[in-house]
Amino acid sequence: MHLNSAPLKIGIVGGGPTALLMFKKLLDHGDQNISVDIFEKKQLLGAGMPYSRHGALDEHVTNVSGNEIPALFSSVEEWIAKEHLHTLNRFKVDASHFNDYKVLPRLLFGRYLSDQFKALISRAKQANMVVNVHFGCEVTDIIDDEQAGVCHIVHTNGIHQFDRVIICSGHHWPTRHEGKVKGYFDSPYPPEKLAHRTDHPVAIRGSSLTAIDAIRTLARANGTFEKSENGDLSYILDQKSPNFSMLMHSRSGFLPAVRFHLEDSHLSKDAVLSADEIARVMAENDGFLPLDHVFKRNFLEPLAAADPAFYAQIKDLSIEQFVEKMMAERERLSAFELLALEIKEADRSIRERKSVNWKEMLAVLSYAMNYPAKHFSAEDMQRLKVSLMPLISVVIAFAPQSSVNELMALHQAGVLAIVSVGDNSEVLVNENGEIVYTYADASGKKINTVYQTFVDAIGQSHLEMKDIPYPSLLSAGTISPAMLKFNDQLLAQKSHESGDEKIIKYADGSYYQLVTGIAINDHFQVLDRYGATSGRIYMLAVPYIGGYNPDFSGLDFGEAAAKLVTASMFPIQESLEDELLT
Numbered sequence: 001m002h003l004n005s006a007p008l009k010i011g012i013v014g015g016g017p018t019a020l021l022m023f024k025k026l027l028d029h030g031d032q033n034i035s036v037d038i039f040e041k042k043q044l045l046g047a048g049m050p051y052s053r054h055g056a057l058d059e060h061v062t063n064v065s066g067n068e069i070p071a072l073f074s075s076v077e078e079w080i081a082k083e084h085l086h087t088l089n090r091f092k093v094d095a096s097h098f099n100d101y102k103v104l105p106r107l108l109f110g111r112y113l114s115d116q117f118k119a120l121i122s123r124a125k126q127a128n129m130v131v132n133v134h135f136g137c138e139v140t141d142i143i144d145d146e147q148a149g150v151c152h153i154v155h156t157n158g159i160h161q162f163d164r165v166i167i168c169s170g171h172h173w174p175t176r177h178e179g180k181v182k183g184y185f186d187s188p189y190p191p192e193k194l195a196h197r198t199d200h201p202v203a204i205r206g207s208s209l210t211a212i213d214a215i216r217t218l219a220r221a222n223g224t225f226e227k228s229e230n231g232d233l234s235y236i237l238d239q240k241s242p243n244f245s246m247l248m249h250s251r252s253g254f255l256p257a258v259r260f261h262l263e264d265s266h267l268s269k270d271a272v273l274s275a276d277e278i279a280r281v282m283a284e285n286d287g288f289l290p291l292d293h294v295f296k297r298n299f300l301e302p303l304a305a306a307d308p309a310f311y312a313q314i315k316d317l318s319i320e321q322f323v324e325k326m327m328a329e330r331e332r333l334s335a336f337e338l339l340a341l342e343i344k345e346a347d348r349s350i351r352e353r354k355s356v357n358w359k360e361m362l363a364v365l366s367y368a369m370n371y372p373a374k375h376f377s378a379e380d381m382q383r384l385k386v387s388l389m390p391l392i393s394v395v396i397a398f399a400p401q402s403s404v405n406e407l408m409a410l411h412q413a414g415v416l417a418i419v420s421v422g423d424n425s426e427v428l429v430n431e432n433g434e435i436v437y438t439y440a441d442a443s444g445k446k447i448n449t450v451y452q453t454f455v456d457a458i459g460q461s462h463l464e465m466k467d468i469p470y471p472s473l474l475s476a477g478t479i480s481p482a483m484l485k486f487n488d489q490l491l492a493q494k495s496h497e498s499g500d501e502k503i504i505k506y507a508d509g510s511y512y513q514l515v516t517g518i519a520i521n522d523h524f525q526v527l528d529r530y531g532a533t534s535g536r537i538y539m540l541a542v543p544y545i546g547g548y549n550p551d552f553s554g555l556d557f558g559e560a561a562a563k564l565v566t567a568s569m570f571p572i573q574e575s576l577e578d579e580l581l582t
Contacts, residue, residue, distance in 0.1 A: 008034045008569070009037070010034055010165075011036075011039065011162035012038045012165075012166045013166070013169050014168035015042075015044075016048020018168040019168040020045070020046050022166055022540065023036065023117070024070075024562070027129065035129070035130035036124070036131050037131075037132045039139050041139075046114035046117035055171075056105075056107050058090070060216060061400045062105075065104075066099075067100040077099055079112050093105075103259070134157070138155060138156045140154050140469070141154035141472050142472060151165045164537075166540060167539050170541060171542065171543065174467060181429050185454065188214035191213060194217045195221050196221055200244065200452045201245045202245070202453045203249060204246055205457055206248070206249070206458035209256060213457070215248075222238050233406065234412070234413065235406075237415060247416075247419060249425060250420055251390075251422060252327075252394065252420060253335055255335045255338070255418065258342045258346035259346055260345065260349035261352075261354060261355055262355060263357075272368050273289075281293055282375060287485075288485075289375035291369075291376055291380035294368070295319050298364055306357040306361065323387045342404075343404055347401070367556060370551055371560070374549075377486060419439075425439035427456070435450065435451045435452070461543065462516035462546025463544055464516060465481045465482075465544070468544055478528055478537065479519070479539075480527055481514055481547075482519045482547030483506075484515060484547075485510055486513060493511055502514045517547040523564050524538045
């Protein structure tokens with residue numbers, strides 16, 4: 001129990017999936033002497049952007065199934081069994097043939113999450129926890145009053161004071177040209193803006209799940225999908241859109257891999273390195289956690305147990321050599337030839353309930369390395385981003401079967417193609433207001449193509465500290481930019497002296513690499529300009545912590561972060577619970 005007579009007042013900024021998981025952890029903790037205020041700028045709790053009409057239409061589906069998500073008030077299967085028939089009919093879901101291994105339409109999943117939030121709030125109030133939800137309430141500033149030891153949340157309807165503030169504001173899509181340049185879209189969201197006839201070629205930047213969202217909406221606005229008696233899917237172009245087509249511009253030229261059966265549906269949450277191991281390894285390596293150690297512990301070792309034959313093929317390879325081997329195998333085929341093979345592999349995996357082990361272990365690695373990544377050296381973080389992350393981003397996207405089947409149908413209809421544009425492509429708006437996509441093809445020839453419609457669909461970008469929409473956090477120095485120390489200080493010094501603006505010399509004379517977002521500690525507490533934390537403000541908003549959390553996304557990540565936040569708020573109780581569990 002919280003020992004003070006006055007309740008610990010907690011403010012949560014945002015009411016989406018991360019806020020839902022955070023609220024559940026606070027409720028599960030069992031401390032009734034707290035109060036929780038939730039500030040949501042929309043009128044719906046739980047769904048956030050991805051699972052509401054701000055991020056999805058009826059055609060968009062989740063890339064996770066019910067058995068893969070953290071436990072909430074009830075399971076997806078239990079909820080579906082009780083949902084209104086007209087809602088299930090709208091989304092073509094048959095409750096009698098549904099189970100927790102199936103993916104859902106995103107809007108339906110959003111209803112599930114919203115109902116879970118309502119149920120948890122009801123349970124909290126029954127337990128005498130004070131809960132206030134502020135709908136239609138946009139937070140415009142957060143002020144950390146160090147002298148008074150409190151925080152203030154400033155919003156469109158007033159100002160509230162709290163002991164702790166947890167920022168769960170979710171996705172953010174800055175605009176560059178949208179609304180100013182006709183046909184230019186800085187993101188595919190909300191998708192209604194793409195749901196209209198487009199009788200000309202469309203450029204799509206990226207080939208991620210975000211790109212698939214745009215493709216599914218554009219395709220339906222300009223044609224129809226039809227399924228034959230034997231189950232084959234085809235795409236029929238609308239007669240009023242004879243010139244419609246879509247070209248994905250991908251850095252690597254790869255499409256996301258297809259969902260398969262996961263042996264461990266929660267991706268080995270217990271695989272995260274313990275604090276003791278991290279401390280021991282850092283002590284042995286000049287204060288750094290080596291990326292090679294994490295790769296060995298969270299990829300190679302579990303792979304050796306799960307798939308000894310595959311492990312034998314790659315056990316002696318460095319990270320770079322492993323990535324080169326896996327990428328080379330993908331490069332042997334065109335993107336859609338590879339996709340056709342992966343569809344068959346995934347179908348077999350799901351039918352036989354047998355994992356594709358190396359892909360699953362790569363997902364485990366991505367999950368497990370996220371939290372200790374802030375302890376990498378600057379050199380290792382660069383290795384991660386340049387070498388390992390491009391493979392991870394392709395392989396563990398887990399594109400749903402229905403999505404990739406539509407991609408194949410569109411490609412076979414001659415409506416969808418993909419081109420590799422490398423790292424130096426540009427999208428420019430010329431003096432005539434035309435959208436020009438510029439890149440070099442495989443032969444090095446420069447390509448300049450003018451498009452009437454361009455959709456930036458590379459997914460959520462890692463944003464900089466200056467993009468945070470709470471001015472007092474910036475002006476007061478409550479937050480600071482994320483940075484990583486170099487292992488090779490002499491080399492870093494030379495790069496700094498040669499003008500590399502991303503390398504800074506710190507007050508102690510050491511050299512650091514600036515990375516995206518803000519600095520946080522292991523409990524997601526923000527660090528100020530002096531590297532200290534007040535302990536009052538927590539940052540769980542994905543776009544602003546990408547520098548220290550290179551692949552922070554998904555409900556599993558949100559649940560783990562919420563547990564760390566709760567542990568820092570109630571350290572004595574959490575340690576006692578851990579001892580009891582042990």
